[in-house]
Amino acid sequence: MENKLREIRERVLAELSEARGTSKLEQIRVSVLGKKGELTGLLRGMGQLAPEERPRMGQLVNDVRRAIEEELEKKGAELKEIEKNARLEAEAVDVTLPGPERSAGSMHPMNIALNRMVEIFTGMGYEVVEGPEVEYDHYNFELLNIPKNHPARDAQDTFYINENTVLRTHTSPVQARIMTTRKPPIRVICPGRVYRADEADATHSPVFHQMEGLVIDENITMADLKGTLDEFARQMYGEGISTRFRPSFFPFTEPSAEVDLTCANCHGAGCRMCKGTGWIEVLGAGMVNPHVLEMCGIDPKKYSGFAFGFGVERVALLRYNIPNLRYLYENDLRFLTQYR
Numbered sequence: 001m002e003n004k005l006r007e008i009r010e011r012v013l014a015e016l017s018e019a020r021g022t023s024k025l026e027q028i029r030v031s032v033l034g035k036k037g038e039l040t041g042l043l044r045g046m047g048q049l050a051p052e053e054r055p056r057m058g059q060l061v062n063d064v065r066r067a068i069e070e071e072l073e074k075k076g077a078e079l080k081e082i083e084k085n086a087r088l089e090a091e092a093v094d095v096t097l098p099g100p101e102r103s104a105g106s107m108h109p110m111n112i113a114l115n116r117m118v119e120i121f122t123g124m125g126y127e128v129v130e131g132p133e134v135e136y137d138h139y140n141f142e143l144l145n146i147p148k149n150h151p152a153r154d155a156q157d158t159f160y161i162n163e164n165t166v167l168r169t170h171t172s173p174v175q176a177r178i179m180t181t182r183k184p185p186i187r188v189i190c191p192g193r194v195y196r197a198d199e200a201d202a203t204h205s206p207v208f209h210q211m212e213g214l215v216i217d218e219n220i221t222m223a224d225l226k227g228t229l230d231e232f233a234r235q236m237y238g239e240g241i242s243t244r245f246r247p248s249f250f251p252f253t254e255p256s257a258e259v260d261l262t263c264a265n266c267h268g269a270g271c272r273m274c275k276g277t278g279w280i281e282v283l284g285a286g287m288v289n290p291h292v293l294e295m296c297g298i299d300p301k302k303y304s305g306f307a308f309g310f311g312v313e314r315v316a317l318l319r320y321n322i323p324n325l326r327y328l329y330e331n332d333l334r335f336l337t338q339y340r
């Protein structure tokens, strides 16, 4: 038994000095000192020894046990310290490293164009006003001289909410709201979203943006309209860009005009973008129909005015030579971030 004890002592102490982790230590402890451990087994076998042997052997077993326990404790403390240091090192944060990069966003090209338009017109003294996108038929059509059954309603494929409510098909109802609530002089622009039941293609989208302009005062003439739009064209697209008016028809203006701008791509020489004409159709405009003024409670004998309506997307496409409306809506960052 003495030999066995010596053997255990040497072997276990050797194992302990080799151990490389606290879990290994625990394994050794259980195999020697645990309930079913080697040393515990020896202690249990003491009953078979002669009575005079027992005290000496008990002493020996206790010595071995104490030696192993001491070594366990010492080695345990050592390994814990090593493991703690390893963990601290693994979790260390280098506060001098640069942070994760966050790229800055950029404006959507349509918003850039819209902001520029607003800037130009506010620079000329216009006030920005807004109106609801879910609009009464009354403002969207009736007050703009488009009564029920008027053919112009067919041209604007309208989303109806119910019989008297629509998703506005243009920003013109904001004009009607302004004219019915304010007295001249009036000088406003109304940018915003509008809705038509159109299939999406290179030049159409069921949701798009318009910017309406309205001026009402005494002695306002078509020359004021022409001068205003010429100045806008110059500021938006550069020197040498002017406007051309072609007779047209809108129910709420009389006379009405389709307005072309000098093609900014070829400066009027003719190119593919303008189909060789040197002009690009950009907006509709005209003198506010006296009947509309009257319906909105403004005396057409005393006051006159003009109105114009831009497609904002169209202005942006022309400004940046973008060939297809869809690029504006597909949200491809490779495309969108080119414009700043």
Ligand SMILES: [Zn+2]
Residues within 6 Å of the ligand: 263, 264, 265, 266, 267, 268, 269, 270, 271, 272, 273, 274, 275, 276, 278, 279
């Ligand atoms: Zn051209």
